[in-house]
Amino acid sequence: MIKKTIKTEMYFPVKIKYDRKTNCYASICPSLGVASQGKTEKEAETNIKEALELFIVAYLEINLKVKIPSPFLR
Numbered sequence: 001m002i003k004k005t006i007k008t009e010m011y012f013p014v015k016i017k018y019d020r021k022t023n024c025y026a027s028i029c030p031s032l033g034v035a036s037q038g039k040t041e042k043e044a045e046t047n048i049k050e051a052l053e054l055f056i057v058a059y060l061e062i063n064l065k066v067k068i069p070s071p072f073l074r
Contacts, residue, residue, distance in 0.1 A: 012052060016044050 016027045019037075025044035028035040029052055036051040038044035 010056075014045070014048050016041055016048075 012029045012031055014027055014029050016025055018024075018041075019026050022037070024037045024039055025041050026035065026037050027044040027048035029048060032052065032055060034048070034051050034055050036044065036047035038047045
């Protein structure tokens with residue numbers, strides 16, 4: 001069996017909004033239901049990227065099929 005590593009880029013729309021109650025930026029990816037936050041907008045963006053990566057890796061590790069809408073694959 002030959003094993004290869006193939007790099008694939010995926011794009012998911014993410015919304016980042018400031019929450020006055022918590023004084024933080026909330027970030028959410030509605031298509032996958034993944035959310036995160038950060039004290040700054042940049043931190044919220046970094047955190048949602050990490051959360052998305054962990055979400056996808058976790059699903060792949062437990063052999064579940066991740067249904068990724070084809071417009072997000074490039």
